[in-house]
Every structure is written in structure tokens, then in C-alpha cells.
Amino acid sequence: MGQGSAAFAAAIKANEIGINTVMIGKNVTEGAILGGTCINVGCVPSKRIITVGTFAEELRKRRYAGLNYTIGKLDYEEIVNEKNKIVEELRREKYGKVLKSLENVSFIDGMGAFVDKNTIRVGKKEIKARYILIATGARASLPEIRGIEKAKYLTNEEALSIKKLPGSIIVVGGRALALEFAQMFARFGVKVTLLQRSERIIPNWEPEISNYLTEYMREDGIEIVTGVKLSEISSVKGFKKITGEVDGKTVDFDAEEVLFATGRRANIEKLDLGRTEVQLNERNFIKIDKRLKTTVNNIYAAGDVTGEPMLETLAAKEGNIATSNIFQNAKKEINLNEVPSAIFTYPEAAMVGMTENQVINNGIKCSCSPLEFKFVAKSRIIGDTRGIVKIVVDRKTKKILGVHILAPHAAELIHEGVLAVKFGMTIDDMIDTVHVFPTLSEGLKLASMAFYQDISKLSCCSV
Numbered sequence: 001m002g003q004g005s006a007a008f009a010a011a012i013k014a015n016e017i018g019i020n021t022v023m024i025g026k027n028v029t030e031g032a033i034l035g036g037t038c039i040n041v042g043c044v045p046s047k048r049i050i051t052v053g054t055f056a057e058e059l060r061k062r063r064y065a066g067l068n069y070t071i072g073k074l075d076y077e078e079i080v081n082e083k084n085k086i087v088e089e090l091r092r093e094k095y096g097k098v099l100k101s102l103e104n105v106s107f108i109d110g111m112g113a114f115v116d117k118n119t120i121r122v123g124k125k126e127i128k129a130r131y132i133l134i135a136t137g138a139r140a141s142l143p144e145i146r147g148i149e150k151a152k153y154l155t156n157e158e159a160l161s162i163k164k165l166p167g168s169i170i171v172v173g174g175r176a177l178a179l180e181f182a183q184m185f186a187r188f189g190v191k192v193t194l195l196q197r198s199e200r201i202i203p204n205w206e207p208e209i210s211n212y213l214t215e216y217m218r219e220d221g222i223e224i225v226t227g228v229k230l231s232e233i234s235s236v237k238g239f240k241k242i243t244g245e246v247d248g249k250t251v252d253f254d255a256e257e258v259l260f261a262t263g264r265r266a267n268i269e270k271l272d273l274g275r276t277e278v279q280l281n282e283r284n285f286i287k288i289d290k291r292l293k294t295t296v297n298n299i300y301a302a303g304d305v306t307g308e309p310m311l312e313t314l315a316a317k318e319g320n321i322a323t324s325n326i327f328q329n330a331k332k333e334i335n336l337n338e339v340p341s342a343i344f345t346y347p348e349a350a351m352v353g354m355t356e357n358q359v360i361n362n363g364i365k366c367s368c369s370p371l372e373f374k375f376v377a378k379s380r381i382i383g384d385t386r387g388i389v390k391i392v393v394d395r396k397t398k399k400i401l402g403v404h405i406l407a408p409h410a411a412e413l414i415h416e417g418v419l420a421v422k423f424g425m426t427i428d429d430m431i432d433t434v435h436v437f438p439t440l441s442e443g444l445k446l447a448s449m450a451f452y453q454d455i456s457k458l459s460c461c462s463v
Contacts, residue, residue: 001112001120001271002027002135004036005312006303008095009319010133015102017327022127023105024112024120027136027267029157034109035095037137037304038312041157044090047344048083049160050180053187054346057220063383076188077163113272117296131298131326134271134278134286135319138304141265143172146232151240153233154259156181165190166256170242172230173261174201176343179217181259183345186220193223193253195244200226202343206355206390206404208370213349213406216386225253233258266305283307290333292322300326314339338422342411347387350414353402353421356392365395371447373407375455378438384408389447391417391427398426398451403444413441427451 001007003025014021025034033040059071099107110122120127140155142148154162154169159181167190171182174196186192194201194217200210201224214224225246232243240258244251266285273280279295281287285307292300300322303315317334324330340352359366373379373387387407394401403417420430427448435442437460446455 001132002036002137002303002305003034003095003107004135004137004303005038005315006135006137006319006322007036007133008098009316010135010302010323011102011105011319012098013320013323014327015104017323019104019323019327021102021105022129023099023107024122024127025107025109026111028270029137029139029267033091034099035091037139038315039091039095040087041160043312045083045087045160046156046180046184048086049079050184050344050346052079053184057187057346074188076165080161080163083160111270113270114275115272117276117299131300133319133322134268134294134299134301134305135303135315136267136271136305138264138266138285138310140260141263142260143230143262145230147234151233151235151258153240154257156259156261159259167191168193168255169257169259170195170240170253170255171259171261172242173263174198174203174226175261175263176202176341178259178261179213179343179345181261182222183217183220186217186222191255192221193225193255195228195230195242195253196224196226197228197230198226202349204355205349205351208388208390209349209351209404209406212386212388213343213345213347216347217345225251264304264310266307268305281307291325291331292318292334293325309336309339309341311339311341338418340414340418342414344411347384347406347408348410349406350410350417351402351404352414352418353400354392355402355404356390359392359394359401364401366401367393367395367451369393369447369450371443371450371455373440373443375446376440376443377460378440378442379407381438382408387443389443391430391444391447391451393427393451398428400425400427400430405443407440407443409440413444416441416444 001024011021011023056071108122112120112122115121118128165188169185169190169192171178171194182192182194202210229245234241239254242253277296278299279287286301286305288294288301288306292302294301302318302322304310321332343349356368370388370390374385379385390404392402400420405413430445430448435445
């Protein structure tokens with residue numbers, strides 16, 4: 001049940017094994033057609049527009065001496081149209097054509113609901129199966145504040161489709177989605193105000209990453225207000241007004257548009273789960289064990305419908321593993337500690353493993369060595385020294401327990417950290433690894449060396 005990453009990975013694996021499979025496509029996320037959220041209203045379209053915005057910002061900054069260039073006229077509608085073409089091409093090539101190539105897989109473009117634990121109804125048709133995988137994804141979750149049921153607002157779906165930029169926008173939220181959209185709009189010249197409930201943005205990340213990223217986003221002209229308790233949204237003379245409390249005082253925020261990026265909720269309400277014994281967890285996502293099985297033996301779940309972390313590649317891995325466990329008794333499990341996360345602001349943020357706080361709370365004595373990227377030669381070469389890398393280490397064994405990066409292309413750099421965490425590497429292993437010079441990835445080696453010596457006193461060739 002589903003048509004996104006988890007469902008496709010499961011169907012591809014089942015087809016490979018030779019299992020007859022029915023994929024039931026629709027869910028209550030309207031924009032998530034064939035291919036699911038990521039390809040249609042998530043990763044692909046947002047990163048395309050973010051990339052264009054980042055390029056525009058680079059032109060404005062004129063980072064390199066000796067070049068005379070201007071950005072020219074901005075045609076945002078054309079940017080959105082080009083994004084739509086890319087999405088359509090990828091949907092057709094990576095999902096439509098792939099689906100047709102799966103000999104053992106049938107597709108039904110309809111909404112499915114349980115009749116019992118072995119039967120799904122789609123319209124007037126009932127389909128029986130030995131096993132069922134729920135992979136119906138998630139959609140935007142909205143805060144409970146006065147006036148929201150009457151308010152006209154944006155979520156990630158609508159925000160990626162508007163063809164005329166507003167003069168101003170309020171972004172509600174302070175995690176990946178909110179930060180990406182806030183910076184994206186700011187780089188196209190929109191006045192952005194970001195309202196975050198917690199005392200800092202990305203509160204579950206390392207505080208150094210949060211603090212530096214806050215500074216950089218404010219340099220982009222984004223007003224960031226933290227510790228906001230929202231109470232009401234209303235419309236006043238064509239503007240949206242959000243009322244909240246900050247430091248015990250009532251404050252109003254006005255803008256042409258409001259974008260809510262306040263989390264996700266599972267697409268489960270039309271599944272008729274009450275006809276089964278499938279249970280939900282405390283956040284109303286489908287409860288699963290480490291092998292993706294729900295509380296019903298023949299029903300599994302994968303992807304965003306099971307909750308955080310909501311990542312396209314993780315959903316695909318879960319779909320594949322669920323199918324392997326069902327039909328091949330693979331007994332595979334998901335280790336979320338080895339799964340990286342990234343935020344596609346610029347500079348980007350990426351992390352894998354545990355934070356310093358988590359290590360301490362687990363009773364492990366840790367060492368941490370934050371290193372500013374200005375000490376990495378490549379950052380001087382590209383003209384962008386912003387960022388920091390922080391490695392969290394078991395003080396006794398020197399084992400790398402977490403890697404946290406804020407830097408240009410951090411989402412690319414993090415994978416060396418993923419391997420370090422996954423295979424239990426130490427900082428000595430990282431130091432003993434020869435890196436290409438000059439590269440940003442040297443930051444990981446330098447951060448490891450910083451546990452032993454003052455990096456500012458090393459020459460480039462000491463790396």
C-alpha cells in the first residue's frame with residue numbers, strides 16, 4: 001500500500017524474488033502521485049529550486065575578484081516550470097518505466113483500506129494477500145492554533161508550486177524543512193521571518209551547528225525568532241497575521257504568506273486500521289519492530305508512515321528489508337544510528353551517529369573536537385570559510401560515535417563519517433587515511449588531528 005520509495009523498493013525486491021505483488025497507489029497526500037512525496041513534492045523539486053536560489057546568491061555576492069557579472073532579471077515562473085519538467089522526467093523514467101518493467105507487479109491507482117488483516121478493498125474490488133506492507137507516507141502536520149481552519153496557508157506542497165513570489169513570508173518551524181524553505185525564499189528576494197517554538201533552531205542537533213547556522217541565516221536577511229508560543233492566525237487587509245507570545249509578551253507578525261513546516265503526520269486515517277490489530281506509537285505513526293513488522297504478524301510497514309527519521313533512502317532500505325524478512329527470512333534490522341541526515345541550506349548541515357549530549361546520557365565519557373572550516377585550505381580556495389565539523393568520540397577507545405558538519409557540500413562530506421560510525425573507526429583510523437589535497441573532506445581528518453594538536457600550527461603538507 002503506497003507508491004513512494006518504500007513501496008517501490010519492496011515491489012522491486014518482491015519482483016526479483018518472483019512474488020506476485022499488487023501496489024495500491026493513492027493516499028491522502030494530494031501532491032504525492034506515482035513516486036511518492038520525494039520525487040513530487042519533496043526532495044527533488046525543493047532541492048532544484050534551492051540550487052537555483054543558491055546560484056543566484058553566489059552571483060550577488062561576487063565572491064571572486066576579477067570577474068564582473070550580474071544576476072539579470074529573475075523569472076520565478078520559469079524556474080518553477082523548469083522544476084516541473086525535471087520532476088515529470090524523473091517520475092516517468094524512475095517510476096513509470098520501472099513499474100512497467102516489473103513482471104510480477106500490478107498497479108492499482110486507487111485508495112486502499114483494510115477489510116481484515118489479509119484483505120484490502122480498493123473501490124468495489126477486494127484483494128487478498130498473505131502479506132501486506134503499509135507504505136502510505138506522511139503529510140504536513142499543522143499546529144493547533146485559533147483561526148487555522150479558516151486561514152489560507154502554505155505547506156511544502158503548495159510552496160513548491162506558486163509561480164509568483166510573495167513580498168514577504170512567515171515560515172513557522174525550525175527544523176530541516178522550515179530552514180530550507182526560509183533560505184530558499186530569502187535568496188529570491190522575499191522578506192522572511194522564521195518563528196520557532198524551541199529556544200534554538202534544529203534543537204536535536206549539536207548546539208554549535210545550530211548557533212552557526214542561525215548566524216549565517218541571519219546574514220542572509222532572515223529574521224529568526226525563537227521561543228515563540230503561537231496562539232492565532234488571521235487575515236488583516238490582505239496580509240496574514242500570526243499572534244504569539246515571546247518572553248511573556250504578546251507579539252504580532254505580518255506577511256503576505258505563511259508557510260507551516262511544523263512536522264509531519266502519518267497517512268493512516270483512511271486505511272481502516274481498526275479492522276486489524278495494527279497499533280500506533282505515541283506519536284500516531286505505525287508501530288513497528290526493528291524488522292519492520294507491525295503488531296500483526298503478516299502486516300509490515302516502512303517509510304514515513306512509521307515516523308522519524310523521514311528520509312527517502314531510508315524508506316527504500318526499509319521497503320527492501322521488509323520484503324527480504326518476509327520472504328527470505330533475512331532477519332535484517334535497521335540501525336538508525338548509522339543513518340545520516342542532512343539539511344540543504346547553504347552552507348549545508350549533515351550529521352550521523354550520536355550527539356555529545358546523547359553520548360553523555362548513555363554514560364560514556366566522551367571527547368569532542370569542533371573545528372572551524374577556516375582551517376581547511378580548500379575553504380579559502382573556494383572563497384567560503386563558513387562552517388564547522390564536530391567529531392564525538394569515546395574518550396577511552398577513541399571510537400568515533402558521531403560526526404556533525406556544517407559546511408558547503410556537507411551532505412556529500414558526511415558519508416565518510418557514516419562509514420566511520422558504521423564500522424567503528426577511531427580518530428586514529430581517520431588520521432591514518434590519506435585524503436586528496438585540497439578538498440573539503442580534509443576537514444574530517446583535521447578535526448581528528450585536533451584531538452592531539454593545535455591545527456593552526458600545522459602546514460598544509462602535515463595533513
